[in-house]
Amino acid sequence: MKRIFILTALTVSSLPFMLSAQHLKVLTYNIHHAENMNGETDLQSIANVILATNPDLVALQEVDSVTGRTNGVDQLKELASLTGMYTYFAKAMDYDGGGYGTGILSRLPITARERIALPGTEGREPRVAGVATIKLPGDSLVQFVSTHLDAGKDPADRVSQANALVKYFSNAKTPVILAGDLNAPPAAKEIGILKELFADATQGTGPTCPSDTPAVKLDYIMLHPKQYWDVVEPRVIEETVASDHRPVVCELRIKQDKE
Secondary structure, eight states: OOOOOEEEOOOOSSSSSSOEEEEEEEEEEEEEEGTTTTSOOOOHHHHHHHHHHSSSEEEEEEEEEEETTTTTHHHHHHHHHHOOOOOEEEEEEEEEEEEEEEEEEEEEOOOEEEEEEEEOTSSSSSSEEEEEEEEEHHHHEEEEEEOOOOOOOTTTTHHHHHHHHHHTTTTTTSSSSEEEEOOOOOHHHHHHHTTOOOEEETOOOOBBBSSSSSBBBOOEEESSSSGGEEEEEEHHHHOOSSSOOOOOEEEEEEEOOOO
């Protein structure tokens, strides 16, 4: 298979961290609480996508935790059991006897966890970003973020949420990978705000939603600082049944700072 390299031309010498080259495969997937396109709950199919892709880091959105809707299953814990990965669940809200939010799976150790509540209009579904600090081989660190922005037709909340994420991570002391369902197409204002700080590793990939007949790109993997990364083969996985979104994957290399 031909490899496509997206390389940045800039180098910097003043950023506060130095890293040796690290290779990571990242997957982002809105799993729709494991309800497939046939209306059936099928968490094993989500696990199968993850196992077949063999990622190092997975950002999940629309994850149920012991809700009545999904028969009291702790979905992230079950996926961890099926895939052998570390986990972090960031609850966005209470729902049906349990919780609902974003999740992270990691093959690498998680050294810290943080939940960021994002701004939004009162009465709308609450939105969060789950942040896991990942320990890479060689003891360097990366922050991995799973988020899910507002789904309303009015972009005002998404714009506020994008601004909040940029403000939060603008002074990050480690590299950041932000992944998730941003509920906005590439030309949207809120995506432009995020791209002021982050590089879009999935630039050029196709639509992700709905999974059976995808018409719009809503799912992204973004990187900060822009000039610290090489991106290899970003692609949308042609999975049409397991969820209402298609998963997105790419391989990354964190570059060492060079003068």
